[in-house]
Amino acid sequence: MSDCEAIDETIREKIQDIVVFMCNECGQGSANTAGVARMGYDPAIRIVRVQCTGQVGPIQIMDALNNGADAVACVGCCLGACHFFNGNILSMHRIKLMKKLFKELGYSDQFVNQYTSRAAEGETAVGDFEDIVDRLTTAIKEEGTIKDGC
Amino acid sequence: MDVKVFQFNGCNKCFNESLLLKLSSDLDVEYIKDPKTWKEEEIETAVITGYVLPSDIDLLIKIRSKAKKVIAYGSCPVSGGIYALANQNGHETTPLKNLVDNVIEIEGCLGEIDELKSVIKDLELTKPRKLCDLCTRRATCEYLDTVNRQIELDDEETCFNDLGFLCSGFVARECKERCIDYNTPCRGCKQLVGRSGIRMLGMFGTLMGNIEVATEHSVKGATDKLADEEDDVTRSLPDILGNFFRFTLTTSGLPKGRIPSSGSLLEDLFTGRLIEELPLITGLIGGDKSISLTLKIIESYEKANQMEVSEQTKKYREKLLGLEEKLHDAIEKEDAEQYKEITEKIRQIAGNMNLSNVFFGGFKSKIKDEDDFEDYKSHIFEVVEGTYKNGSVEYSIDSEGIIKEIKIKE
Numbered sequence: 001m002s003d004c005e006a007i008d009e010t011i012r013e014k015i016q017d018i019v020v021f022m023c024n025e026c027g028q029g030s031a032n033t034a035g036v037a038r039m040g041y042d043p044a045i046r047i048v049r050v051q052c053t054g055q056v057g058p059i060q061i062m063d064a065l066n067n068g069a070d071a072v073a074c075v076g077c078c079l080g081a082c083h084f085f086n087g088n089i090l091s092m093h094r095i096k097l098m099k100k101l102f103k104e105l106g107y108s109d110q111f112v113n114q115y116t117s118r119a120a121e122g123e124t125a126v127g128d129f130e131d132i133v134d135r136l137t138t139a140i141k142e143e144g145t146i147k148d149g150c
Numbered sequence: 151m152d153v154k155v156f157q158f159n160g161c162n163k164c165f166n167e168s169l170l171l172k173l174s175s176d177l178d179v180e181y182i183k184d185p186k187t188w189k190e191e192e193i194e195t196a197v198i199t200g201y202v203l204p205s206d207i208d209l210l211i212k213i214r215s216k217a218k219k220v221i222a223y224g225s226c227p228v229s230g231g232i233y234a235l236a237n238q239n240g241h242e243t244t245p246l247k248n249l250v251d252n253v254i255e256i257e258g259c260l261g262e263i264d265e266l267k268s269v270i271k272d273l274e275l276t277k278p279r280k281l282c283d284l285c286t287r288r289a290t291c292e293y294l295d296t297v298n299r300q301i302e303l304d305d306e307e308t309c310f311n312d313l314g315f316l317c318s319g320f321v322a323r324e325c326k327e328r329c330i331d332y333n334t335p336c337r338g339c340k341q342l343v344g345r346s347g348i349r350m351l352g353m354f355g356t357l358m359g360n361i362e363v364a365t366e367h368s369v370k371g372a373t374d375k376l377a378d379e380e381d382d383v384t385r386s387l388p389d390i391l392g393n394f395f396r397f398t399l400t401t402s403g404l405p406k407g408r409i410p411s412s413g414s415l416l417e418d419l420f421t422g423r424l425i426e427e428l429p430l431i432t433g434l435i436g437g438d439k440s441i442s443l444t445l446k447i448i449e450s451y452e453k454a455n456q457m458e459v460s461e462q463t464k465k466y467r468e469k470l471l472g473l474e475e476k477l478h479d480a481i482e483k484e485d486a487e488q489y490k491e492i493t494e495k496i497r498q499i500a501g502n503m504n505l506s507n508v509f510f511g512g513f514k515s516k517i518k519d520e521d522d523f524e525d526y527k528s529h530i531f532e533v534v535e536g537t538y539k540n541g542s543v544e545y546s547i548d549s550e551g552i553i554k555e556i557k558i559k560e
Contacts, residue, residue, distance in 0.1 A: 057352035059345065066403045079365060079374050092363045092376050093383055094355035099376075100384045101351070104391045104422070105238060106408030114376040115368060127371035134370075146405055 011140050018044050018071045018132055019064040021056045022125075025083040027075035029119025037122045041129040044070070052076070053114070054087020057094055061112055065146060071136045073113045075128055088116065102146075108139035111146050153179045153270060154193050155223075156213065158200035160233050161437035163260055163503060164224035165199045170263045172486040177270065181484065185209050193217040195270050199261075201226040201233040201243050207250075214250040221254045221269055222246045224261035225339050230400040231259055232419065232434050237399055238391055238407035239418040245400050259339040259397060259434055260503050262326050278323040280342060285309075285319060285330055293359035297386035299551070300426055300530045303333045303514060310335040311357060316393055320353055321346035332501035333514040337430070339397045347395040347402050354394070358383060388550050392423045417556050425451070425533055425551040426510075433505030438481055441474040441496070443543065443558070444505055450540030451510060455532070463512045463526040466499050470508075473499075 022028045028049050034041070046069075050056055053076035061072045074095060076088035092114050099109040113132060117124040157165040171179045182188050186209070196217035202210065214220055222245075225231035230243035237243055247253045256265050268275055282289070289309035298314040310317035310330075318338030319330060325340050338346055364381035365374045387393065395402055411418055416435075423431060429444045436443040445467055452459055473496050480488040493503060499517055501507030507514050512528035533551035537544065545556040 058348045058355070059352060062345070062348055062403050086359065089363065090356050090359055092365070093358050093361070094352055095376060096363055096381070096383045097351055097355045097387065097390060099378070100387070101390045101404070104389070104409075105405060107405065109378060115371055116373045116375065117371060118373060121372075124371050124373050128368065128373075128375070131368055131370040131375070 008137070008141070011137055014140055014145055015044050015070050015133065015136055017046055017069050018042075018073065018136065019046050019048060019069040020073045020075060020129070020132070021048050021050050021053060021060070022075045023053045023077060023083075023088070024049060024051050026077035026081065026117055026119045027053070027125070030075075030117040030122055030125035032122075033120065034122030034126050039122050039126045041126050042133050044133065045129050052082065052084050052087035053091040054082070054084065056091055058098055061095075061098060065111065070145060070147070071111045071113070071132065073115060073128070073132050075115045075117050075125065078116045078118060088114075107146060108143040110135045110139035151177050151270065152194040153177050153197060154182060154188075154195070154217075155179065155197040155199065156182050156185045156188070158185060158198060158202050158206060158227070160200040160226055160231070161435045161440075162200070163437050163440070164226070166438055166481050166489070167260055167263055167503075168197060168199065168223065168266065169481070169484060169486045169489045171267065171270075172484070173490070174267060185213075188213075190216060195219045195221065197221045197223050197266065197270075198227045198246060199223050201230055202246055202249060204242050204244055204249070210246070210250050214252070219254065219270075220246075220250065220252065221256060221266065223256050223266055225257055225259040225397045227253075228255045228257050229398055231339075231397055232431060233415065234399040235392060235396065235423075236411075236415045236418040238422065239409045239411035240407055241411065241415050241418060243400060243415075257340050257397075258325055258327070259337075260327060264326075278340075278342070281319040281322040281324050281330065281336055284324050287330075291357065294357050295360050297358065297361070299424065302530060303527060306333075311354070316354060316387075318346070318350050318394075318396075321350045327502040327504055327506070329502065329504065329506040331515070332506040334430070334501075334506040337396050337434075337504075341398060345398070345402050347398040348404075351390070351394045354387075358386070361386060388552055389422055389424050389427075392427060416558060420545070420553050420556040423553050425547050425553065428545075428553065429505065429508055429510070433500075433508065438474070438477055440503075440505060441470050441500070441508075444508055445471065446540045446543045447538075447545070448508070448510055450538040450543065453540075454536065454538050455534050457511050457531060459511060460526050462521070466513065466517060466526065467508075470496065470499055 053074040082088045095114045098112045115128040155168045222228045227246040234243040287309045294314045301315045317335030319336040323340040323342045364377040366377040368375040432444045509528040512526040516523045535549045537546040542559040
C-alpha cells in the first residue's frame with residue numbers, strides 16, 4: 001500500500017467508490033485468491049460479482065456512475081480464455097466506445113476501464129486495483145472528477 | 151375545445167405542423183409565435199413546441215399554472231431534440247419535464263399530428279409497435295467486420311446494421327416519417343425504451359465483435375488490459391455522441407459536456423458531426439427553410455468537388471425549392487388545407503419533412519414509379535478536406551469528414 005501514501009490527500013478524498021465488475025471465473029477467482037493470501041487493496045474498491053464481463057454494458061456502467069461511483073472498471077478473464085465464448089472481448093468493445101464517448105464530452109477516458117486477471121494469481125487482481133486508483137488519481141488531477149458535470 | 155400552441159426556441163417545423171389541428175372542426179386553435187406576447191389568460195390545453203432553456207422557466211411556470219393540460223409536442227421540448235447535441239459544448243437545453251411537472255410528452259421529430267389530436271381529445275392511444283417489426287429488411291445480428299459510414303443502395307433486404315451502417319431501429323418505435331423507407335437508417339427520434347442511446351451503444355458495440363480492439367500489457371496487474379490508444383473500433387465511429395445520442399442526450403444521464411463553446415448554439419450543434427450527416431441534420435432543424443438550407447450545403451460540396459449531378463436531380467431539386475416558397479405562403483396565411491397539400495407534395499419527392507431522401511449527388515430512393523432510378527441515384531462520395539461556401543452557409547471539414555467550423559447566417 002506504499003503507493004497510496006504518495007497520493008495527494010485532497011484527491012484521495014475525492015475517490016470514495018470505484019465499482020469493479022468482476023467475472024465469476026477469473027476475475028472473482030483471483031480476488032478470492034488474493035483474499036486467501038491476505039493481500040490488501042484500496043478500500044474504495046467495491047466489487048460486484050457478475051457471471052461474465054460480457055453481461056456488463058453501457059447501461060450498467062452509467063447506472064453506477066449516475067448513482068455516485070467515481071469510476072467503473074471490469075475485470076474479466078485473459079484474452080482468449082473467456083469461460084463462455086468471447087464475453088471479455090465484447091465487453092472491451094463497449095467499454096472502448098464508452099471511453100471515446102467521455103472524451104467527446106470533454107472528460108478523461110479513465111473513468112471506465114477493463115482489465116484481465118488470472119484466477120490462480122491473487123496479485124493480478126490487486127495489481128489491477130492499484131492501476132485503477134493510479135489512473136483515476138492522475139485523471140482527476142488533470143481534468144477533474146466526473147461528478148463536476150453529472 | 152380551446153388550444154394554444156406556443157413556439158419556443160429553435161426550428162418551427164412542429165409549430166407549422168400543428169396548423170393541421172385547424173382541420174378538426176371541434177378545436178379552437180390559436181398560434182403564439184412569440185410566447186412573450188401571450189396575454190396570460192386561462193387555457194384548456196397548452197401545446198409547447200421548440201426546445202426550452204432554463205431561462206424560459208418563468209414563462210413556462212405561468213403557462214403551467216394557467217393551463218389545464220400541458221403537452222410537449224416534438225422531440226425538442228421532450229428531450230432537447232437534436233439541439234441538445236450542443237450540450238456537448240456546455241449549452242443547457244433541458245427537457246420540459248425538468249422545468250415544470252405534469253407534462254404529457256409526444257416524442258418524434260416531426261411530432262405526429264394524429265397523436266397530438268388524440269391527446270388533446272383524451273382519446274386512447276394505440277399501443278406502439280417496434281420499428282423493426284415493420285421494416286422490410288431482416289437482421290441476422292452477426293458480428294461486423296467493418297463499420298460503413300456510407301453504403302451503396304443496392305441491397306434492400308439486409309438490415310442496415312448487418313451492412314455495418316448504424317441504424318437505431320432496434321430501440322425505436324414506429325413512426326410516420328419512416329426514414330427507413332428512403333434508404334436512410336432510423337435516427338431514433340421515437341424511443342421504444344428509456345435511455346435508448348446508451349442501449350443502442352451497447353448493442354452496436356457488441357455487433358462490432360469482429361473488429362479488432364487494442365490491448366496493452368498492464369505492468370501492475372501483469373496481465374493484458376484495454377488500451378487507451380486509438381484503434382479500429384474508435385476510428386470506425388468518429389462521432390459517437392452525434393450518432394447514438396442524436397435526440398436523447400439530455401435524458402440519457404450522461405454528464406454535461408465540457409468542450410469549449412464557440413458561443414452560438416447552432417454552430418456548436420454542428421461542430422463535430424460528420425459530413426454525410428449534414429443534410430439530415432439541416433433537414434431536421436431547418437424548419438420552414440430546411441429545403442433551401444439543405445440544398446445549399448449539398449450543392450456547395452458538389453460544386454467544389456465536381457460531383458456529377460443529373461438533369462433529373464436538378465429538376466426535382468428545383469421543384470422542392472418551389473414547393474418551399476409555396477409552403478411559406480401557406481404558413482403565413484395559416485391555411486391548413488394548403489399546408490397539407492404542399493407538405494404531401496414535398497413528401498413525394500423528399501420522402502418526409504426531414505428530407506431523408508435528399509442526399510449528395512442525387513436521391514436515395516425512387517421518387518416516381520415511371521422514373522429510371524439510375525438517373526438520379528446517389529452513390530458513395532469521397533470525403534474531401536476543405537472549406538465550402540454557398541451564400542449564407544460556410545463550413546469546413548477535416549480529412550475524416552468531421553465538421554470543424556460552420557457559419558449559418560439567417
